[in-house]
Amino acid sequence: DAKTTQPPSMDCAEGRAANLPCNHSTISGNEYVYWYRQIHSQGPQYIIHGLKNNETNEMASLIITEDRKSSTLILPHATLRDTAVYYCIVRVGSDRGSTLGRLYFGRGTQLTVWP
Amino acid sequence: DGGITQSPKYLFRKEGQNVTLSCEQNLNHDAMYWYRQDPGQGLRLIYYSQIVNDFQKGDIAEGYSVSREKKESFPLTVTSAQKNPTAFYLCASSKAPGDRTEAFFGQGTRLTVV
Numbered sequence: 001d002a003k004t005t006q007p008p009s010m011d012c013a014e015g016r017a018a019n020l021p022c023n024h025s026t027i028s029g030n031e032y033v034y035w036y037r038q039i040h041s042q043g044p045q046y047i048i049h050g051l052k053n054n055e056t057n058e059m060a061s062l063i064i065t066e067d068r069k070s071s072t073l074i075l076p077h078a079t080l081r082d083t084a085v086y087y088c089i090v091r092v093g094s095d096r097g098s099t100l101g102r103l104y105f106g107r108g109t110q111l112t113v114w115p
Numbered sequence: 116d117g118g119i120t121q122s123p124k125y126l127f128r129k130e131g132q133n134v135t136l137s138c139e140q141n142l143n144h145d146a147m148y149w150y151r152q153d154p155g156q157g158l159r160l161i162y163y164s165q166i167v168n169d170f171q172k173g174d175i176a177e178g179y180s181v182s183r184e185k186k187e188s189f190p191l192t193v194t195s196a197q198k199n200p201t202a203f204y205l206c207a208s209s210k211a212p213g214d215r216t217e218a219f220f221g222q223g224t225r226l227t228v229v
Contacts, residue, residue, distance in 0.1 A: 034217070043121075043205055043220030044158070087157065102173075103148070103207075103218060105157035 004088045004106050011112040018075040020109050022088030025069040032091045033064060034103065035073045037084040037111075044087065047073065078113045085110050118142065121206050121221035128193075128200075128228050136191045136224045138206035147189035148207040148218070151175060158205060164189055165211075193226065200228045 005023040012018040024033060032051050036044040048055055048062045050071075055062045061074040075082055087108040119140040128134045138147065146165050150158040160173030164183040178197025183189055189208075193200045203225050209218040 036220075041203070041223070041225070043207075043222045046217035046219070049217065102160060102163065103158075105150070105159070107155070107157045 003104060004090060006086070006088050006106060006109045008107065009110040009112070011114060012075075012078045014080060014113055014115050015077055018078040018082065018111060018113070020073040020075075020086050020088075020111065021070065022072070023070045024088070024090055027068055027090055033062070033068075033071050034089040034091050035060070035062065036087045036089060037082075038087065038108070039084045047086075049091075078111075080113050080115065083111060083113045119206060119208050119219050119221040121204075121224050123224060124222065126224055126226045128226065130228055131195045133195060134193050134200075134226065136193065136204055136206075136226070138189045138191065138221060139187055140189075140208045140219070141187060142208060142210075142219060143186070144208035144219075145186070145211045146209045146218075147183070148209075149173075149179075149181065149189070149191045150205045150207065152203040152205060152223075161191065161204075200226060202226060 032049050034049040035047040038044045048057055048060050050062045050064055064071045085108040087105050089103050091103050122137045148163040149161040151161055152158050159175050161175055161179050162170055162173050162181045164170040167183055167186050170181050170183050178194055180192045203223050205223045206221045207218045
């Protein structure tokens with residue numbers, strides 16, 4: 001099962017882009033990369049996910065390298081409310097029996113946005 | 116509004132007592148999950164269910180039990196056999212186990228055993 005590696009903490013100035021890296025060098029072909037964030041003492045909030053193409057939504061952009069061994073979450077204009085722990089997760093996306101659909105969380109990256 | 120609801124938000128229990136945490140979803144999702152989070156740690160999977168009347172152990176199932184009698188509900192019982200039950204517990208659901216869409220999380224239950 002693929003696991004992810006993220007820096008424990010990062011900071012970013014308000015209004016600037018926040019680029020959060022994630023390494024998932026053992027990811028397999030049917031595993032998707034998901035990003036969630038968790039504000040203190042709340043449930044994780046979905047941000048974005050992808051398989052191999054870059055993705056963009058109203059919250060963020062996801063850049064996945066061609067070999068799929070790493071990805072970067074980009075928050076284009078960070079605000080103070082983006083301060084949270086960001087989790088990069090791989091998820092089994094096709095039938096692999098009992099592991100189907102599981103989300104593998106690491107410790108995430110604490111992003112602090114400062115004024 | 117559709118969503119996933121955990122109750123209560125805070126729970127205190129004496130050591131040696133069993134306690135049941137509630138998780139209800141009205142999203143018509145097939146798959147439901149229970150995670151445990153300790154301070155400064157990521158989420159660890161306790162149990163998950165892909166369909167009604169079926170569930171599988173996750174990575175840290177010892178001392179916990181679940182049931183899935185209804186699609187909407189996936190209660191977690193923390194038994195007296197769980198050595199260190201104080202933690203933040205999160206429930207999640209998704210359309211189907213292999214679905215490509217996102218999983219939704221509840222707001223969590225913080226259990227403190229004294």
